[in-house]
Amino acid sequence: MKVSLRVYAKALLESIHNKSKAEIKKIIDAWLYELQSKNLLRKKSQLLAEVQALRDEEKQIIRANITSARKLASSTLKQAATMIQKRTGAKEIIFQEQIETKLGGGLILHFNDTVLDASLQTVTAELAETISEN
């Protein structure tokens, strides 16, 4: 039976729960050995992503991409985090910031399956589309 990467990731997280550092080290070694025997170490980046996703689910963390034309102030990031928390019920929001000057202004927020595009680039593009259609 083929076991998915998510199952391996889940097994690891459940195994290390409430364990000491020494025990965790042993568990991780055994886990890596198992992966090697199944020839799954080549997919380590995907496995780590699964581990992180499962941990985020457990801790109710949401990782969001925030793209803007200029670096945003911490107060703005806090405001964005509050907004996402209200919408998702997450306890913690971790932002990955990106600067794209071509946006002109505003921001694009991407979290879970949601994209909130309030950039000037998109606004002007929508305006152009509206003028073209009418």
Added chain:
Amino acid sequence: MESLISTFHIDLSLLIAQMINFGVVFIVLYFLIFKPLFKTTGDRAARIEKSLEEAKEIEERLNKTKAEEAKLIQIAKQNAAKIIEAADKQAEQRKNELVEKAKEEIGTLINREKAKIQVEKAHALREIRGEVASLITLSWQKILGEKMNKQTDEKLVAKVLKQLN
């Protein structure tokens, strides 16, 4: 009787001889001339009569033929008139059909051209709108690019986030 004979010096034997001579001549003439002559005359009269009858019959036939000819001509004329009338009618119908078809074709052509013009117009309008939209977008981006700084951008982002809340 004897007195009469003596008065006129009639010789009985001579008279009888003459009578016999006359009879012989008569018989000879009758068989050799009169009879063939009467026959020829009779035949000729019969031929003439027959010819006259034939001529009459021919005349009658001619008259009859003339009448039939006239009748046939009349019928032919009537038929010709009917044919001409039918041909005229057909020609008129054909003409009407052709006119109708031509009208229809012209209508189709006009409609097609109208549709083509509409499409071209719509295309041109779309192009113009596209150009105008590009110009407006570029102007907007230029104006906003010039006006936008960190402070205004922060204000804008804050406003957007407030609206999303």
